[in-house]
Amino acid sequence: xxxxxxxxxxxxxxxxxxxxxxxxARRLHGKRRPSEWLRAxxxxxxxxxxxxxxxxxxxxxxxxxxxxxxxxxPFLSLGTVAVVAASRIWLGEHVSGRRWAxxxxxxxxxxxxxxx
Amino acid sequence: xxAGASRWLGRxxxxxxxVLSAAGQLGMKAGMQELHALATRxxxxxxxxxxxxxxxxxxxxxxxxxxxxxxxxxxxxxVRYPLSYxxxxxxxxxxxxxxxxxxxxxxLEPASALRTGGTLLILAGVALVTVADKRR
Numbered sequence: 001x002x003x004x005x006x007x008x009x010x011x012x013x014x015x016x017x018x019x020x021x022x023x024x025a026r027r028l029h030g031k032r033r034p035s036e037w038l039r040a041x042x043x044x045x046x047x048x049x050x051x052x053x054x055x056x057x058x059x060x061x062x063x064x065x066x067x068x069x070x071x072x073x074p075f076l077s078l079g080t081v082a083v084v085a086a087s088r089i090w091l092g093e094h095v096s097g098r099r100w101a102x103x104x105x106x107x108x109x110x111x112x113x114x115x116x
Numbered sequence: 117x118x119a120g121a122s123r124w125l126g127r128x129x130x131x132x133x134x135v136l137s138a139a140g141q142l143g144m145k146a147g148m149q150e151l152h153a154l155a156t157r158x159x160x161x162x163x164x165x166x167x168x169x170x171x172x173x174x175x176x177x178x179x180x181x182x183x184x185x186x187x188x189x190x191x192x193x194x195v196r197y198p199l200s201y202x203x204x205x206x207x208x209x210x211x212x213x214x215x216x217x218x219x220x221x222x223x224l225e226p227a228s229a230l231r232t233g234g235t236l237l238i239l240a241g242v243a244l245v246t247v248a249d250k251r252r
Contacts, residue, residue, distance in 0.1 A: 020190075020191070020194075021194075024191065024194040024195065028191065028194070028195050029195065030195075031195070053187070057180070057183070060144070061144060061147075061148055061176065064141075064144055064145045064148040065148040065151060065152055066152075068145075068217065068225045068226075069141050069142065069144075069145035069213060069217045069223070069225065070213065070214050070217035070218060070225045070227075070231055070235075071225075071231065073141055073210065073213045073214075073217075074210055074214075074231075074234060074235055074238050077207075077210065077238045077241070077242060080203075080241075080242050080245055080246065081245075084245055098244055098247075099244065099245050101244055102240075102241040102242065102243070102244025102245035102246075103241065103245060104241070105237050105238070105240050105241030105244060106237070106238050106241035106242065106245070107241075108234075108237055108241075109233075109234040109235065109236070109237030109238035109240075109241060110234065110238065111234070112230050112231070112233055112234030112237065113230065113231050113234035113235065113238075114234075115230060116228050116230045116231050116234075
């Protein structure tokens with residue numbers, strides 16, 4: 001139950017990270033004026049990023065209620081893995097061997113922390 | 117703004133987003149721990165007085181504020197730096213949260229070799245994933 005809650009929160013926060021990255025690249029890049037930022041905030045990417053982070057953060061608080069933060073927080077590095085997977089799957093980007101090695105290190109690190 | 121001032125602002129924003137995100141996690145945890153302590157003492161939240169709830173609300177609000185500010189700093193960093201420069205350093209937040217959670221007297225979570233090793237592997241993994249590839 002606790003772990004399911006943790007994974008759901010991580011999934012939402014990782015989705016937000018991907019939407020933030022898309023939003024920054026597509027809507028914020030090169031924009032300096034506050035009015036341009038405000039308009040960018042109303043784009044589907046950034047509205048989605050805000051919605052997923054809002055719900056994800058509420059669930060995250062519920063996770064912290066039940067779990068050590070030194071155990072829960074490392075799971076958020078799954079967001080980095082999710083960004084790699086998303087860029088490979090949806091954006092068709094080439095992922096180098098070094099990046100896959102990093103993904104493996106993160107996965108092993110999470111497994112170690114999760115076992116405590 | 118001069119190039120030098122702009123560079124320092126960029127570094128301050130990056131450092132701010134890392135430190136604030138770690139501080140946010142510790143603050144939120146402190147708030148949830150206060151809430152948990154209330155529940156453990158058998159105080160129902162619906163009848164708890166303001167003075168009983170205040171520490172939980174204050175720490176949670178402080179944590180959320182730091183977390184929110186870290187996101188604002190991070191968005192400003194994303195606009196100003198290539199991802200390959202900014203992202204690898206974000207892994208430092210994992211180490212800061214770990215040190216804070218195990219040493220802050222309010223939390224004092226148990227340190228263990230497994231958690232320390234796992235946290236360091238994650239730091240290395242995040243750096244490996246996010247450092248830019250050499251162009252071929």
